[in-house]
Amino acid sequence: EVQLVQSGAEVKKPGATVKMSCKVSGYTFTDYYLQWVQQAPGKGLEWMGLVDPENGETVYAEKFQGRVSMTADKSTDTAYMELSSLRSEDTAVYFCATDLKGVTPRFDYWGQGALVTVSS
Amino acid sequence: DIQMTQSPSSLSASVGDRVTITCRSSQSISNYLNWYQQKPGKAPKLLIYGASSLQSGVPSRFSGSGSGKEFTLTISNLQPEDFATYHCQQTYSTVLTFGGGTKVEI
Numbered sequence: 001e002v003q004l005v006q007s008g009a010e011v012k013k014p015g016a017t018v019k020m021s022c023k024v025s026g027y028t029f030t031d032y033y034l035q036w037v038q039q040a041p042g043k044g045l046e047w048m049g050l051v052d053p054e055n056g057e058t059v060y061a062e063k064f065q066g067r068v069s070m071t072a073d074k075s076t077d078t079a080y081m082e083l084s085s086l087r088s089e090d091t092a093v094y095f096c097a098t099d100l101k102g103v104t105p106r107f108d109y110w111g112q113g114a115l116v117t118v119s120s
Numbered sequence: 121d122i123q124m125t126q127s128p129s130s131l132s133a134s135v136g137d138r139v140t141i142t143c144r145s146s147q148s149i150s151n152y153l154n155w156y157q158q159k160p161g162k163a164p165k166l167l168i169y170g171a172s173s174l175q176s177g178v179p180s181r182f183s184g185s186g187s188g189k190e191f192t193l194t195i196s197n198l199q200p201e202d203f204a205t206y207h208c209q210q211t212y213s214t215v216l217t218f219g220g221g222t223k224v225e226i
Binding site: 046106 | 121152154164169170175209215216
């Protein structure tokens with residue numbers, strides 16, 4: 001059974017950095033891209049970027065470029081997303097999701113989400 | 121970036137109804153269009169990929185169609201568990217984008 005388990009909720013002050021994890025199991029870690037999606041309260045889904053666990057290559061959405069870093073640790077089958085210079089607008093639930101390589105792109109498995117609250 | 125526009129943003133329906141949600145892209149995306157269902161407090165769930173392919177385990181009352189710039193998600197015989205928010209997503213470009221979502225309410 002494929003599972004993506006994300007780290008817990010965090011409360012951060014403006015200007016701080018948050019780093020969250022996404023531990024995967026049930027499939028070969030390097031067979032999928034690991035995607036990250038932001039959802040602000042009451043809002044839609046916003047794609048943040050992806051990491052290829054095979055080689056660490058990343059693609060980031062322009063909105064987050066310069067503030068986001070996505071990495072993957074093959075030794076622990078865990079992906080990480082770090083977002084810096086946090087502001088109130090970054091208060092959101094962050095999801096990780098898998099996207100099988102070599103097929104029509106689709107996010108077929110998702111983590112449970114991690115709430116980040118940015119508040120002074 | 122490719123903009124995705126869903127309509128309507130919300131709709132009211134009854135159990136047993138046929139519901140259609142539309143998603144339009146700002147440029148042609150061939151059939152690189154996915155649909156997701158999301159319930160409150162939960163992660164999205166993949167329903168349809170490649171515009172019309174049903175994800176494994178998804179009931180056949182869900183169907184998708186379209187290509188180019190206009191796509192539809194149809195739910196026939198709406199069930200109580202189908203009341204949720206539906207999101208479209210284009211995967212044509214390297215920069216992926218979602219529509220704004222359509223909330224299906226009772």
